[in-house]
């Protein structure tokens with residue numbers, strides 16, 4: 001219950017009289033207004049953690065998840081990477097996650113097993129790949145020489 005309010009000026013003259021009902025509605029109106037305003041502020045400026053970099057920031061809208069456009073972009077990149085990864089793992093039985101990256105198993109002619117970045121890699125190392133190429137050339141050269149000899 002709110003008592004009627006009487007407002008006096010400095011000389012003690014009654015300048016304003018507010019009835020109990022008016023005072024009550026004024027009071028609750030003010031309270032509700034303040035509560036709503038606070039709730040609004042809480043919602044709008046809540047400190048949230050960026051879903052990309054983990055930094056805390058005051059969000060601009062109730063749906064913002066990232067502290068910056070950059071973070072939103074990198075989160076999108078991460079999302080695409082995850083999708084690619086899932087697809088590759090499901091379709092390529094040589095694919096494996098090593099240290100968070102997709103790698104492809106390679107059984108090299110030298111006897112080593114390696115995990116390479118490229119799905120097209122067939123050798124364990126650049127050295128092996130060079131060796132393989134040069135021996136291929138050597139074989140080609142030999143074959144050419146042989147056919148040349150035979151045609152003579």
Ligand SMILES: [Zn+2]
Nearest residue numbers: 050053067071
């Ligand atoms: Zn961020």
Ligand SMILES: [Zn+2]
Nearest residue numbers: 108110124128
């Ligand atoms: Zn090798």
